[in-house]
Amino acid sequence: MAFFKDFKAFLFQKDIIMLATAVVIGAAFNKIVSSVVDDVIMPIIGLITGGIDFSQKFISLTGEHYDSLDAAREAEAAVITYGNLIQAIIYFIIIGLFIFLVLRAYDNMKKKEDVPAAPAPKGPTQEELLTEIRDELKKRNV
Numbered sequence: 001m002a003f004f005k006d007f008k009a010f011l012f013q014k015d016i017i018m019l020a021t022a023v024v025i026g027a028a029f030n031k032i033v034s035s036v037v038d039d040v041i042m043p044i045i046g047l048i049t050g051g052i053d054f055s056q057k058f059i060s061l062t063g064e065h066y067d068s069l070d071a072a073r074e075a076e077a078a079v080i081t082y083g084n085l086i087q088a089i090i091y092f093i094i095i096g097l098f099i100f101l102v103l104r105a106y107d108n109m110k111k112k113e114d115v116p117a118a119p120a121p122k123g124p125t126q127e128e129l130l131t132e133i134r135d136e137l138k139k140r141n142v
Contacts, residue, residue, distance in 0.1 A: 029095075029098070030095075033091060033094055033095050033098060034091070036094060037087065037090055037091050037094055041090065041094065042054065042087065042090070045090075053083070054083035054084075054086045054087055055069075055081075055083050055084060055087060056068060056069050056083060057069075057081070057082055057083030057086070058072060058079040058080060058081045058082065058083065059079065059080045059082060060072055060077050060078070060079050061077070061078040061079065061080065062077045062078060064077060066079075069081065
């Protein structure tokens with residue numbers, strides 16, 4: 001029974017829960033980045049490069065010429081799809097940029113929280129106040 005108790009303790013550690021949450025958020029984040037790359041950045045790059053669709057760029061290893069990647073795959077030709085590599089590199093750069101921006105914002109927010117509050121204004125100490133009270137009482141009794 002100690003095994004199951006240890007396993008349960010392991011599963012419900014704060015770090016494990018945070019890791020699981022990060023994995024789920026990361027999966028959703030991947031879809032966002034994929035959409036940004038596919039739907040925003042790649043069309044812009046295609047416009048800049050004259051309408052080149054990188055996902056269709058390939059090299060046939062058989063030496064034969066194919067009009068499209070689909071035709072090469074239909075012929076079961078061995079191909080190197082370097083266009084997919086270009087897109088993967090762009091994904092990597094964009095994900096790195098997004099993570100950098102998120103961590104930078106987090107660090108800036110944390111720095112603002114870590115700034116110590118201004119010290120409270122100095123006033124008389126407890127001893128000084130008691131001395132003043134004593135002196136006032138002595139004056140009144142005179």
